[in-house]
Each structure stands twice: as structure tokens, then as C-alpha cells.
Amino acid sequence: MKKNWPLWEVFVRSKNGLEHRHFGSLHAADEQMALENARDVYTRRSEGVSIWVVESKHITASNPENNGELFEPAHDKVYRHPTFYDLPDEVKHM
Amino acid sequence: MKENLYKYILGIADNSLILGQQLGALTGHGPSLETDIACTNISLDLFGQVRSYYQYAAKIKGEGATEDSIAFLRTERKYLNVLLVEQPDTDFAYTIGRQFLFDVYHFLFLNELQKSHDVTLSAIAKKSIKEVSYHQRFSSDWVKRLGDGTEESKLRMQNAISDLWTYTDELFHQTEADKAMVEEQIAVDVTTLKDKYYETVNAILTEATLEIPESKWFQKGGKKGIHTEYLGYILSDMQYMQRAYPNMEW
Numbered sequence: 001m002k003k004n005w006p007l008w009e010v011f012v013r014s015k016n017g018l019e020h021r022h023f024g025s026l027h028a029a030d031e032q033m034a035l036e037n038a039r040d041v042y043t044r045r046s047e048g049v050s051i052w053v054v055e056s057k058h059i060t061a062s063n064p065e066n067n068g069e070l071f072e073p074a075h076d077k078v079y080r081h082p083t084f085y086d087l088p089d090e091v092k093h094m
Numbered sequence: 095m096k097e098n099l100y101k102y103i104l105g106i107a108d109n110s111l112i113l114g115q116q117l118g119a120l121t122g123h124g125p126s127l128e129t130d131i132a133c134t135n136i137s138l139d140l141f142g143q144v145r146s147y148y149q150y151a152a153k154i155k156g157e158g159a160t161e162d163s164i165a166f167l168r169t170e171r172k173y174l175n176v177l178l179v180e181q182p183d184t185d186f187a188y189t190i191g192r193q194f195l196f197d198v199y200h201f202l203f204l205n206e207l208q209k210s211h212d213v214t215l216s217a218i219a220k221k222s223i224k225e226v227s228y229h230q231r232f233s234s235d236w237v238k239r240l241g242d243g244t245e246e247s248k249l250r251m252q253n254a255i256s257d258l259w260t261y262t263d264e265l266f267h268q269t270e271a272d273k274a275m276v277e278e279q280i281a282v283d284v285t286t287l288k289d290k291y292y293e294t295v296n297a298i299l300t301e302a303t304l305e306i307p308e309s310k311w312f313q314k315g316g317k318k319g320i321h322t323e324y325l326g327y328i329l330s331d332m333q334y335m336q337r338a339y340p341n342m343e344w
Contacts, residue, residue, distance in 0.1 A: 005126070026127075026128055027126060027127075027128060028128065029239070032235070033235075033239075036132070036231075036232065036235065037128035037129075037132070040128065040131045040132040040135050041127070041128055041131050044131070044135055
């Protein structure tokens, strides 16, 4: 049975978190079952307050073979990191 | 000792204990990792509820009784669970059918128990009802999926419901202790839950494209300690450690 069920990616927003983070994947027959399975598999230790599920096939991923041209050019551009000035205390969640 | 209250609490808690034990025994044997974890979660919810009930029962009983002695050291005839929860896991449809037929009752029951004049029981009911609400959602959902699924799953789900149907009426029976507790406004008058129960169950079975069993002949006995053959096997598994190594602790 299970081998016929599609794969889903699970994103959970934790109590203190502001955004949903990828928690893992699971199998389910449809979106409703995916949500319920996600609740059982990933939030049983009260990790979350919100769950998103998306069928894995809908995710378009970058190709690891292209990592060179995609990511390496950024390595020597440290000035793109916001580390050269002090962050005021009022600015939260950076 | 308040004999009636003690028996009344066991009558509630033993259902959850035996059902929890049954689901727990399935750990690692579920049809998929996800449903396996779901069944184990439900089992743990039920054990959590059982502990609250037995701790309260132990206090009432006194004589050095503990939640563990109540759970592990009674003989078969002293367990007051309904026959439904001790029925075997013939296949996944039976596991789901048993769960569904119990969950619908359990939810209606806890909803009323919240109004109990016994503050401890009322508090346990308030804490448990969210868990049971989810159990009902899980099992109803699977009844619909299997019933309205493939030819094979429909047949199996129908067999399970038809076989287990005979154990549903007992949920609404009252023992002498139950009646005495209803008088004191501590117990839920389960006879008043019956119409709503069958209404809910029938609606879900209809949605699941399953036949509502017509049998009007029902089994009973569990609430008086007269059980089907299955309970003995469940207890021998469950009690083994305490019987073989008395007072052992983890």
C-alpha cells in the first residue's frame, strides 16, 4: 500500500519560530492525510503551532552539479553580509 | 471506601487501559510508519488518561493501592471494560473499526463527564476531550477511506463493522454502581447518549458507503466482569512483568 502513496514535504512553525521550517517528509494518499500524518509524526512532542504540507513533486530543486556556478561566486563577496554596521536594538528578528 | 465511585472509575478507565494496551501491542506492526505512529500516539493518550483515573481510584481504595496495582494486579473478572475494546486486531480494518466505534462513544461520554459534580472526574474529562476529539477524527477518516476505497478495503471494513456491531449496545448499559453515581450527579447517564451515538456512527458509515448493520442482537457482560476469551490473553501479556517480578520498577 505504502509504495503507492506519494511523498510529501512537511514544514512546521514552532512555538517560538516566525517561519515554517522544513521538518522532513512522509507518505500519504492525499493532502488531508498528509496533514494528519505530519501532526502524528512531527508534532507529537508539541513542537509546532502550524503545519504546511506540499507534495514533493511540486518542489523544483536546484541541480547539485550546478553548485559551482550558482553558489561559489558569492564566496568572496563578504561585503554582502550585513556585518559591517551595528544593528539597533529596536530591530528584531534579523 | 466509596465502593460505587471506585467501581465507576474503573468502568471508565478499564476501557482506555485495554484499548491502549491493544494499540500499544501494534507498535511496529502498523501498515505504514505514519499510521503506526498515529496508533501509538492514541495508545499513549489513553494511558495518560488511565493514570489520572487510577491515581484517583487508588486514593479512594486506600489499603496501599497504587495506580500500578490497580492496572496490573487484578484478575480478569475484576476488569470492567466493555467487550468492544478487547476484540482482536484481525486486520487493520478491525483495529480502525474498534477504534471508531469506541471513539464516537468516548467523545460523547467525556463531553458529559465534564459536567460531573465530582471535580476530579470533571477535570480529567476536560483534559482528555481534545485528545479524544482527534482520535475520533483519525478513526472516522480511516473508516471513510477504507469503506469508500478499493473493493478489497471496502469488504474488510464492512466485515469489521458488521462483526463489531454486536458489542456497541453494551456501551449504553448501566451497572448498579453506575446508577447510584448518576443519582449523585457524578456519573454520566449513558442511556441518554445512545441516540446521538448511532446517529453519528450511521452518518459516517453512510458517507463511507458502508451498510449499517441491521442486527438487533447484542453481546454484553464486560461491565460486570464477564469477558470474551480475548481479555485473558491481553492481560497475560500486559501483566507478565509484574507477575513474574513482583514490584519491579524500570
